[in-house]
Structure formats: C-alpha cells, structure tokens
Amino acid sequence: MNANYPVISLKDYVKAIFRHKAVVVITFIVIITGTIIGLELKTPVYHARVTMLISAEKQIDSPYYTSLSGAQIQQLTPSGIVNSNPVIKRAVNVLKLHERPADYEKQFCSPLKARLIDLRLKRSKSNDNPSFDEPSYRFRMAVEGLKENIGVEPIRDTNLFAITVSDFSPEAAAEIANVVSRSYIIFDLEQQLAELRLQYGEMHPNVVQLKDNISAMIQNLHGKILPAIEAIGPATVKIIEQAEVPLAPTGTNKRTALLLAVFMALFAGIMLAFALEYIDHTIKSPQDIVTNLNLPHLGSIPRNGYRKNGCMNGVKRGTVSAQFYQKLSDNLCLLIRDKNIKSLLIAAATPRERSARVSANLGNLLSTKTGQKVIIIDANVNAPALNRVFDISEGPGLADVLERKVPFEKATQEIRPNLTVLPAGDTQLEPALLLESTRMGEVIKIAKEKYGLVLIDYSNVVNLRDTCILSSYLDGVILVVSEGQTKHHVLKELIESLNDKKVNLLGAVLDNRTFPIPKVIYKRI
Known part of the structure; x- marks a missing residue:
C-alpha cells in the first residue's frame, strides 16, 4: 500500500474524538442547552x-x-x-x-416564557398605544x-x-x-x-x-x-x-425531543471533531513522522516531560517522562554505536519550537550510558536557552569564543562529571555571520578532540544556510518536531531542501506528545 495513504484504524477515530474532546463537549453543551431553552420557550x-x-x-x-x-x-x-x-x-x-x-x-407556559411575556406586554404598554x-x-x-x-x-x-x-x-x-x-x-x-x-x-x-x-x-x-x-x-x-378534547399536545414531547437532542449533539460534536482532524495538517503522532516525512522515529517526549527549569536530573526516576527519555537515549546509543557517530546537531523544525531541553536531557543521559565526556553547545546565539535549562550564569559562551574574546576552555561550564555546557554567549554582531565563519568549524573541531560526544542545539533549522554549514562539521542531524504545531508541508519542504544539500538526517523526535485516549480505553481497542 502507498505510504501516503496509511490504513486508518479504530484507534485513529477514537484518538480524533479524544484529541478534540473539548470541541465535542462544548458542542454537546451548546446543543443541549439550546434545546432545553427552546423547549422551555415552547408552550404546548x-x-x-x-x-x-x-x-x-x-x-x-x-x-x-x-x-x-x-x-x-x-x-x-x-x-x-x-x-x-x-x-x-x-x-x-x-x-x-x-x-x-x-x-x-x-x-x-414555563416560568422562563412567562417572564418573556411580561417583558413583551410591558414594552407594548410603554409604547403609549x-x-x-x-x-x-x-x-x-x-x-x-x-x-x-x-x-x-x-x-x-x-x-x-x-x-x-x-x-x-x-x-x-x-x-x-x-x-x-x-x-x-x-x-x-x-x-x-x-x-x-x-x-x-x-x-x-x-x-x-x-x-x-x-x-x-x-x-x-x-x-x-x-x-x-x-x-x-x-x-x-x-x-x-365533532371536535373532542385532544389527549396530548401536538409535536414531539419534551422527553423524546431531549433524547433526540442528546444523540444529535453527540453526532454533531463527533462530526465536528472529525472535520477538525481532517483539516489539521500538523504532525500528530509517530506514525505521521514515518508515513508523511519518511524519517525514522527515534522517540517521543510527552507534553508534561519538562520541568520549568532543569534537565533530566530534575525528573524523578520511574516517572512516565523519565521512561520516555530513557527509551529515546537507548535508541540514540544504538545509533551512535552502529554508525560511529561522534557529533550531532539537535535542531527544532521551526523557530517556534525549542530543542534545548531535549538536548540537555539527552546529553545528561548519554554521558551516563556511554561513559564518554559529553559537551552540549548552544548555537542559539540570538535566543540563548541552555543557560536557563541548566540554571547556569550568563557568562561568556560560544559567541565570545567565535569572536576570540575568550578561549574555548574559559567559556565552558561543567555541569557534572562527563557533562559540560558551552552557553550561547552574547554578541553585538549578526549571529548568522558568526555561525557561518570558519571559526565555527574550528570550535567544533576542538570540541571533538576534547569530548567523546558533541551535541549542538540549534532551534532555527529553517535557516538552511546555517543548518547546512553546521551539519557539514557534524556526523548527523536530529529534528525535534512538536506535535500539533508543525505542519506536514512545511516539514516536507524543509526535509527536501536538507536532502538536496546532502545533510545526514538521522531521524526525528516527537516533542510535546499527547496521549488523548485514556489508558483504560486504549487497551481495549
């Protein structure tokens, strides 16, 4: 079967309903409320x-x-x-x-209709007729x-x-x-x-x-x-x-009308949920990454997978968030060993999405699992993020090293044994000029010599020139895609452009993932 037309299962329909459950509930409430008010305003x-x-x-x-x-x-x-x-x-x-x-x-009539009748009569008399x-x-x-x-x-x-x-x-x-x-x-x-x-x-x-x-x-x-x-x-x-006294009013009785309204409200809400799902062209599941983007799905991060500040050491072991990070880091460990990868660019698919926390947590876990020294470099010179994630001071960083204001060693900050961070730093120059300079290649070369694994965080992958320059110094690129935010066509165009530039795309991480179907229902369908 064509990959562009995947088989739609019962879970997909149920997922669409639960994903838009707010719309279903609001539609149900509006229709039922309108029906009740209509029945109250209708005198038998x-x-x-x-x-x-x-x-x-x-x-x-x-x-x-x-x-x-x-x-x-x-x-x-x-x-x-x-x-x-x-x-x-x-x-x-x-x-x-x-x-x-x-x-x-x-x-x-009902009390509600009686009030309206009083208002209508009051208005008629106030016209001084x-x-x-x-x-x-x-x-x-x-x-x-x-x-x-x-x-x-x-x-x-x-x-x-x-x-x-x-x-x-x-x-x-x-x-x-x-x-x-x-x-x-x-x-x-x-x-x-x-x-x-x-x-x-x-x-x-x-x-x-x-x-x-x-x-x-x-x-x-x-x-x-x-x-x-x-x-x-x-x-x-x-x-x-001759006419006899009728036994019942005309039309549908209130109980039957309300019962019909319940079914119609549910039907309308579900149909509206399906319509919204149909017109929503964003990435919504790991299957979308594999089917629509033709990229391996490396792992997912749930929506509640982050703390406000801090990385993986701020997430308790055994929690759902920790389990997802563990699975993602396991997949990357296999990828690193199989392809002998020493450096990675972890990039957000669009500027709105942030990859800093993903980079921070992966660097933390990979430094433990591989036993190698890991350095995370914040390449977001125009919008630094790693210093907030690790809660470290805004001292000199990558920009200062690229401008040769400070040496590489003075700009790095050790978070713990085997894990070091090079913040973005601050500059008055155009950030793009710094990333495109030959000095950036030198910095990455120094990092590779001193550390076993180099992770570079960059959240503006749509800037193809910078992305291609950075990826040319590295072994591969991992995209971070946010569920419900990144559209299919945007990603397809981006991936096609990166492939044309011979960028080594290793796969994608689905960030901000939700699980709309309750676990009890999910196990039974």
Whole structure:
C-alpha cells in the first residue's frame, strides 16, 4: 500500500474524538442547552379537529344549489369562508375570546416564557398605544388571533374538509372548533335565507322554516358535544365528526425531543471533531513522522516531560517522562554505536519550537550510558536557552569564543562529571555571520578532540544556510518536531531542501506528545 495513504484504524477515530474532546463537549453543551431553552420557550399547543361535508343539498330547494354540479362542489371547499369575518366574529362573541387576558399564555407556559411575556406586554404598554385597552381593539385582535389559529384542509378525493383549531388549552381548542364549525353552518343558512327572502318574501313558509332552523342552531352555538342529528344541521355544509378534547399536545414531547437532542449533539460534536482532524495538517503522532516525512522515529517526549527549569536530573526516576527519555537515549546509543557517530546537531523544525531541553536531557543521559565526556553547545546565539535549562550564569559562551574574546576552555561550564555546557554567549554582531565563519568549524573541531560526544542545539533549522554549514562539521542531524504545531508541508519542504544539500538526517523526535485516549480505553481497542 502507498505510504501516503496509511490504513486508518479504530484507534485513529477514537484518538480524533479524544484529541478534540473539548470541541465535542462544548458542542454537546451548546446543543443541549439550546434545546432545553427552546423547549422551555415552547408552550404546548393542542389541536382539535372537526370534519365537515359539502353536500350541495339543502332542506329548502333553491335554483342556486340545484344547479351545482359535482365539479362545482369541489370548488366550494370553504377555506376562505371559514376564516371570513362573519363566521369568526360570531365565534369570538359567543366564546368571549376578546375578554381573555393579554397574558393568557402564562397559564400554560414555563416560568422562563412567562417572564418573556411580561417583558413583551410591558414594552407594548410603554409604547403609549391608546387603543391597547379599548374593547374594539381587543375584539379585533381576538378575531385576527383566531384566524391565525384556524386551519382548513380539504380531504383529497372526497367532499370532506377538516377544520383544525389550535389553543394552549385542550378544552378550549375543542370548544372553539365546535363553535366555529356551527358558526359556519349558521352563516350558510343565513345565505340561503337571504336568497329566499328576495325570491319569496318574508312570510313564505320556506323563509319561516329557515328562520326556525337558524334559531335552533344559534341555541346550539356552544362548544359542548351535540347529538349527531343536531350536529349535522340542515345546511349544505354538514358536520360529520365533532371536535373532542385532544389527549396530548401536538409535536414531539419534551422527553423524546431531549433524547433526540442528546444523540444529535453527540453526532454533531463527533462530526465536528472529525472535520477538525481532517483539516489539521500538523504532525500528530509517530506514525505521521514515518508515513508523511519518511524519517525514522527515534522517540517521543510527552507534553508534561519538562520541568520549568532543569534537565533530566530534575525528573524523578520511574516517572512516565523519565521512561520516555530513557527509551529515546537507548535508541540514540544504538545509533551512535552502529554508525560511529561522534557529533550531532539537535535542531527544532521551526523557530517556534525549542530543542534545548531535549538536548540537555539527552546529553545528561548519554554521558551516563556511554561513559564518554559529553559537551552540549548552544548555537542559539540570538535566543540563548541552555543557560536557563541548566540554571547556569550568563557568562561568556560560544559567541565570545567565535569572536576570540575568550578561549574555548574559559567559556565552558561543567555541569557534572562527563557533562559540560558551552552557553550561547552574547554578541553585538549578526549571529548568522558568526555561525557561518570558519571559526565555527574550528570550535567544533576542538570540541571533538576534547569530548567523546558533541551535541549542538540549534532551534532555527529553517535557516538552511546555517543548518547546512553546521551539519557539514557534524556526523548527523536530529529534528525535534512538536506535535500539533508543525505542519506536514512545511516539514516536507524543509526535509527536501536538507536532502538536496546532502545533510545526514538521522531521524526525528516527537516533542510535546499527547496521549488523548485514556489508558483504560486504549487497551481495549
């Protein structure tokens, strides 16, 4: 299989989730919080339904109705008539909906929604609307509100249609639906009455009969369930099924909605974690070093592998940090013996990354394991680091030796037997000029003669000229790559340039390594 397309295992997916666990948790909290607030702001609404029939037949014949055909009956679906002012105003008057308090919803909503209703009413009154409390205004608002809560839907391939009424109270929803449907029947009878009055006069028996029918329907203009024969009525529009009190509000109940939100929040969080992992092109694992950079992985240093100051002698034996350093130093010991290496450049892959602590701890361990004298030279003249790591004085150093201000021996500081440090020193000259001078080669030659192993720390390997000059005096280069900071393409370009300059790259150390998967889970996948 192509090395650029490694096999993705279950651990890689789990690692991506745990690496971005903060994003998953935040996404989960935001979605669940938003869902809970949304549910709190949503007052349960009940729907009551009345089924009606357009028959185009009436008790009193009229040329208008007898001339209707089946196709014309279908066109009489009364969505507009049900919501007309004569029908709605009669229902509002009968039910006294205009006398409902402005904060009627507060009886059924959550405390949070109740506060918002209070704020909305307070704001409306603060606008100094003089008509806000007038009866005519309240009546008009009740009519418009009822129209918004009524739905009329034809039932396909039949002469039936349904009137649906919404309300916060299930009893009120059923009552309003029944009153509206009966008000519509009364309106239909009144249209017949008006036609017959024009045709036959006020005293005609048919007119008198229609008046009696209208009076009887007005007596039944309430929300209670009527006997079927009384509910059907004599009009061309007949009630087939009266509205009953709904048992449950419409929509998904809160428990189900919250459960769905939990699954959606987890799914969204995990998908977002995968998306962030996909667009993150930084080095994140030893496998990335081998696969993407085509370099040997020499070892890793965990994120908590450093103390604020000090090197390996500040890390307790047996700790996780010490174990990683031990493994890294063991690998380097084998490399040093197999390839007869006497000098190494330990360099950070980008200027932001520091290699000083890695150099310090490796020098400390290698001086013990190899039994040779080890010197660590700080080549970071523009940004000294080893003096802080070892907590030593900022005396003369490499820069002073390169400027011939002090001899080599006077600038070195012995940390302990077999371990010596040459600090960076201080200079007023351009650091690049010092490192590129022939004197730098002489200093490295002196160090090789006096010590068994020479380690040079340099944290600006992107400066190819300096890196190539330094590496020409040494046996090999080790890159220090920080997890989650160094991008693949930056490193690839850097490595290609170093290879073109014939730099001997021995491998890479993954610094700042994290282990996002908990140990308990890691062992089981």
